[in-house]
Amino acid sequence: xxxxxxxxxxxxxxxxxxxxxxxxxxxxxxxxxxxxxxxxxxxxxxxxxxxxxxxxxxxxxxxxxxxxxxxxxxxxxxxxxxxxxxxxxxxxxxxxxxxxxxxxxxxxxxxxxxxxxxxxxxxxxxxxxxxxxxxxxxxxxxxxxxxxxxxxxxxxxxxxxxxxxxxxxxxxx
Numbered sequence: 001x002x003x004x005x006x007x008x009x010x011x012x013x014x015x016x017x018x019x020x021x022x023x024x025x026x027x028x029x030x031x032x033x034x035x036x037x038x039x040x041x042x043x044x045x046x047x048x049x050x051x052x053x054x055x056x057x058x059x060x061x062x063x064x065x066x067x068x069x070x071x072x073x074x075x076x077x078x079x080x081x082x083x084x085x086x087x088x089x090x091x092x093x094x095x096x097x098x099x100x101x102x103x104x105x106x107x108x109x110x111x112x113x114x115x116x117x118x119x120x121x122x123x124x125x126x127x128x129x130x131x132x133x134x135x136x137x138x139x140x141x142x143x144x145x146x147x148x149x150x151x152x153x154x155x156x157x158x159x160x161x162x163x164x165x166x167x168x169x170x171x172x173x
Contacts, residue, residue: 048172049081051134053088053152054164056141061088061155068169076101076109079125089154091132097125121148134165 049068054060066083078101084090092098101109103126108115110126117123122135131153139149139161147153149161156162 045171045173047169050168051086051088051091051152052164052166052168053155053162055156055160056163062086063088063091063152065092066172068172071101076107077125078102088152091152091154092125093131093154096127096131100125100127119148122150134162134167136161 047068049065051063051065052060053062063084063086065081066085067081069080071078071080078099079092079097081092081098084092100111102123103110103115103117104123105115105118108117110116110129112119112126112128116126116129120126120129120133121137122133124130124133124135130147130151133147133149133151136147136149136151141163142160143149144159147158149159150165151158151160152162152165
């Protein structure tokens with residue numbers, strides 16, 4: 001078998017600066033209606049996220065968020081998601097994850113009395129505590145313990161650990 005390498009084209013930076021209207025100093029994207037404008041922070045385009053999930057019975061589902069943003073270290077990687085669509089149910093639903101910083105077992109940033117990352121065995125964007133936790137312990141499907149597996153509660157509940165979970169992020173424009 002013969003292998004060959006083909007050089008990939010150099011990708012242009014997909015920044016807001018090339019999408020702004022000429023002469024317009026406001027952070028608006030050309031061709032996008034005013035009501036649909038998304039933030040253009042740091043010169044970067046807004047992003048969207050898709051989550052693909054599978055269980056141990058061979059079922060698959062997905063969730064897409066038309067708005068996705070992670071803050072930087074100064075915000076403790078605060079999560080912003082919105083515009084859910086999909087078959088999995090909204091695992092980032094309401095205020096349970098949206099708008100919250102990232103919590104780890106040694107850096108408690110959640111709103112609960114106890115550290116949710118330590119209690120539920122996975123770092124995540126917790127409030128009090130979660131609807132989803134894709135960084136939980138990897139059980140094989142159903143388990144006895146409560147909410148500490150790889151969980152997406154709207155789809156399989158708090159006592160089922162998923163087989164696979166993939167979070168994919170790309171520019172929204």
